[in-house]
Amino acid sequence: MPPIRGAWLNRESGNLVIEEPVLVYTFIDPDAFAERLTEIVDLVQEIGLKTGQGQMAIEFNRTFYLIDIT
Amino acid sequence: MAQIRFVTGTKKSGRVVDTSTKVKALDPAVVRKAFNAKTAGSSTGMDLLAIRRAMQTMLQSSGGRPALEGVDERVKIPKIGSDWEKLEKLAHAAGDLKHKPSTGQMAAVVLHLGLMRISEEELKAAARKEFA
Numbered sequence: 651m652p653p654i655r656g657a658w659l660n661r662e663s664g665n666l667v668i669e670e671p672v673l674v675y676t677f678i679d680p681d682a683f684a685e686r687l688t689e690i691v692d693l694v695q696e697i698g699l700k701t702g703q704g705q706m707a708i709e710f711n712r713t714f715y716l717i718d719i720t
Numbered sequence: 721m722a723q724i725r726f727v728t729g730t731k732k733s734g735r736v737v738d739t740s741t742k743v744k745a746l747d748p749a750v751v752r753k754a755f756n757a758k759t760a761g762s763s764t765g766m767d768l769l770a771i772r773r774a775m776q777t778m779l780q781s782s783g784g785r786p787a788l789e790g791v792d793e794r795v796k797i798p799k800i801g802s803d804w805e806k807l808e809k810l811a812h813a814a815g816d817l818k819h820k821p822s823t824g825q826m827a828a829v830v831l832h833l834g835l836m837r838i839s840e841e842e843l844k845a846a847a848r849k850e851f852a
């Protein structure tokens with residue numbers, strides 16, 4: 651997908667971070683996804699840590715979720 | 721991977737119908753819990769953020785009382801009590817916008833967004849009474 655422009659508010663510093671995140675779309679097999687959900691959670695956390703993100707966003711079943719990177 | 725078979729619909733509508741076995745959907749609550757995630761919005765076009773954004777865009781003032789863009793006539797419609805309470809709360813929540821909406825204006829925007837989800841194709845099919 652082409653990059654989009656997004657903004658994220660850092661509540662600690664009050665700064666609005668404007669960036670061009672990359673969207674990745676995927677189609678899943680629900681059973682396989684549920685079976686390996688823990689690995690996917692770990693992967694999202696790992697990507698977030700390695701790229702220095704405060705939060706990562708996922709959209710699942712038309713709902714947008716924010717995940718704190720800890 | 722399950723095989724998906726498509727068959728053509730009625731000659732009238734020309735719609736394509738998916739007759740394959742429906743895959744069991746994964747509960748979003750399970751995903752939210754696993755990621756310890758916070759819900760931040762919806763892409764169905766009918767979340768609180770979308771309502772707020774639409775209200776901000778559509779509610780304009782030319783000096784007098786702010787009015788909704790595109791409104792050309794007022795009509796009376798039946799009011800369901802529980803819906804009205806919800807609309808009052810939505811209007812109250814949008815009270816910090818540049819122009820504070822009335823409950824009636826909020827009702828109009830919610831109806832507008834809801835109707836936007838029905839495509840012109842579906843409307844045409846409904847008019848032709850092609851829905852079973």
